[in-house]
Amino acid sequence: MSTDSAALRAKLSKLEALFAAAGTAGERAAAGAAMERVQARLDATPEPxxxxxxxxxxxxxxxxxxxICRKHGLRPYRYRRQRHTTVMV
Known part of the structure; x- marks a missing residue:
């Protein structure tokens, strides 16, 4: 997890706390909109x-x-010119 991703997750948790403790409907709507924006940025960042x-x-x-790997959507591979005694493709 990169530092940018960690910062976004920390911001999202703070916004969730703000959303839960909102006193008015306007505060709740603003916090909800901010949470959606942060979640969209978090979803857009690729995971390593x-x-x-x-x-x-x-x-x-x-x-x-x-x-089993292929059944669960994982793609096993072998590096180019690597021997067949390693991982089957």
Whole structure:
């Protein structure tokens, strides 16, 4: 999580507290609109991709793992010119 993302999350939590403690309808509407703007900025910032390395004892386990990854929307890959004994694509 980057510092910009952390700052936006802190601002969003403060706005949520302001929205909950608003005394008038105008304050509540202004806090709600500000929360929507901050949430839109937070949704627009891409999250960093995470690269994980797994090692398995046999090819059957690798094939099973790749199938489970693809079922859940993850795309396993292998770097270009990397040996086939690493991760199956």
């Amino acid at each position: 991709e995470v690269e994980l390395k797994f090692s398995f004892p046999d090819s059957w386990t690798v094939r099973l793992f790749v199938a």
